[in-house]
Amino acid sequence: MIPFNKPYLTGKETTYIEEAVKTGKISGNGVFTQKCHQFFTDRYGFKKCLLTTSCTDALEMAALLLDIRPGDEVIMPSYTFVSTANAFVLRGATIRFADSESSNPCISVDSIRSLITPKTKAIVVVHYAGVACDMGQIMSLANEHDIYVVEDAAQAIDSKYKNEYLGGIGHLAAFSFHETKNIISGEGGMLVVNDKQFEARAEIIWEKGTNRSAFFRGEVDKYGWVDVGSSFLPSEITAAFLFAQLECxxxxxxxxxxxxxxxxxxxxxxxxxxxxxxxxxxxxxxxxxxxxxxxxxxxxxxxxxxxxxxxxxxxxxxxxxxxxxxxxxxxxxxxxxxxxxxxxxxxxxxxxxxxxxxxxxxxxxxxxxxxx
The missing domain is CATH 3.90.1150.10 (Aspartate Aminotransferase, domain 1)
Structure with missing residues (x-):
């Protein structure tokens, strides 16, 4: 049987995993994590990147950063994977489902417009099949109503809206490196932070609610619990696998x-x-x-x-x-x-x-x- 999907290996995955192990640091945010972050900022111009254990985790981080609470409304397409909605349902949001375009499964701008209310906190767009939603109109709508935009770019690596790479247009974005995607690490994802106001807090949430990253950069003399967070960052083994893919x-x-x-x-x-x-x-x-x-x-x-x-x-x-x-x-x-x-x-x-x-x-x- 010809399978629906088959993971592609470049040949360097195990080599880099071995290198990661030999560094003596495999718990995360080490050499290969930084190499992956640098790749995305250099190639796509993303402002801040944080690898995660999945795209689901990246979306959950986005919901935390936007301070989604019960009573907030979040507009998203109904035709999407459950993770898009779950991340915001977990924070108590009211989900308002929008229709797709008639020409492709991306979210309909007209449907978004009809769902906006004073309670709308965010619009989550899904670039289905790696094809861009109409980000020009969506960002105009969002700016008009003071609404945040999250790009679910799980399928959209290396795709553009006009001359802008997807994942770099909304306030926040989430990518997937699941084995069914173009670039893989088995499970894996990434949060992209395009709005500077979220950069410092994103790093804290990523590090279990601590300012650990700032401590290791020498910016504080000790680190502790300063915010909510969870264990969102992947191991260096996952990052090493991913970097081998990114090179190809x-x-x-x-x-x-x-x-x-x-x-x-x-x-x-x-x-x-x-x-x-x-x-x-x-x-x-x-x-x-x-x-x-x-x-x-x-x-x-x-x-x-x-x-x-x-x-x-x-x-x-x-x-x-x-x-x-x-x-x-x-x-x-x-x-x-x-x-x-x-x-x-x-x-x-x-x-x-x-x-x-x-x-x-x-x-x-x-x-x-x-x-x-």
């Missing part, structure tokens, strides 16, 4: 984009069957994170998935809209979200990983035979 980012991206472009070229005929292929708006770039198709109805989607699996490959459907989830459906009181429902019911993700190679033809041939 351009090579990985080149491979992934070649796979994405082949899917797009070979499957363009599907548009004659009423099926939607990924849409890249003119303001966005494509980072080759995933390739999906949107079928005409749930029955067609399920039959297609079964057919591809019968030919030896493993496609998957994606998120169930959170406003219809078992946890939230009884709490949801806003209107219908038809675009979210459409993606939940009809979207199929195709196998996608760096070493897919000639096996990609198996997937393409299966889809062609299904629609012939």
């Amino acid at each position: 980012l351009d090579e990985i991206q080149e491979r992934r984009l070649a796979i994405w472009n082949r899917y797009r070229d070979e499957l363009s005929f599907l548009e004659n069957h009423g099926i939607s292929l990924p849409h890249i708006p003119e303001y966005a770039t494509n980072n080759g994170h995933m390739f999906y198709i949107v079928t005409n109805n749930p029955e067609e989607r399920d039959s297609l998935i079964d057919h591809i699996r019968s030919r030896g490959a493993h496609p998957v459907f994606h998120y169930i809209s959170l406003h219809k989830s078992p946890f939230f459906s009884g709490k949801y009181k806003d209107g219908e979200l038809p675009n979210c429902d459409r993606y939940s019911d009809n979207l199929v993700r195709l196998p996608f990983y760096c070493e897919l190679g000639e096996d990609q033809e198996v997937v393409i041939s299966a889809i062609k035979s299904f629609y012939s």
Whole structure:
């Protein structure tokens, strides 16, 4: 069976892990953590980066930094992974779910606009498939109403909105290095702090609520508990693995984009069957994170998935809209979200990983035979 995902190894991961072990410091915020931080600030111009054990942790740090409390409202897309919502639910926020765009699963600006109230504290955008939300309009809305913006950039490494890298536009951003992402460390993530007012506190929250980092820089003569926090930083072993991946980012991206472009070229005929292929708006770039198709109805989607699996490959459907989830459906009181429902019911993700190679033809041939 051709898997949906397969982690790609550059060959230097274990070498760097061994180097990290030999330094005698493997608990976190050591040499390889700093190398990773430096990579992101140099390449993307991010102001402050903090590696975390997951993107979920980075989002939870964002919720703490924004001082989210019961009564605060947070707007986010319903078509997203549960971590986007959980981070703010844990702080007592009221979640207001927005619809997706009709052309792609990113959050709809019009839907955001309709949900803003005096209680709105933050807007969380999700750059689905590494494709930018309309950040120009979203930041204008946020500035007009004095609302913070958090970018869930879990899938969006190396992507841009116009000439700005995703993750560097909102007040805060969260990245993922889960094994299904372009750049991986098994589990792993990163918080990006773009608003200077949050920089010092972010570091304290990251270090379990202590000013430990300031102590080791010689800025204070002793460190102690000064704020809330948790153990958000990953070990040096995780950071060493990640740095090996970052060194090969351009090579990985080149491979992934070649796979994405082949899917797009070979499957363009599907548009004659009423099926939607990924849409890249003119303001966005494509980072080759995933390739999906949107079928005409749930029955067609399920039959297609079964057919591809019968030919030896493993496609998957994606998120169930959170406003219809078992946890939230009884709490949801806003209107219908038809675009979210459409993606939940009809979207199929195709196998996608760096070493897919000639096996990609198996997937393409299966889809062609299904629609012939």
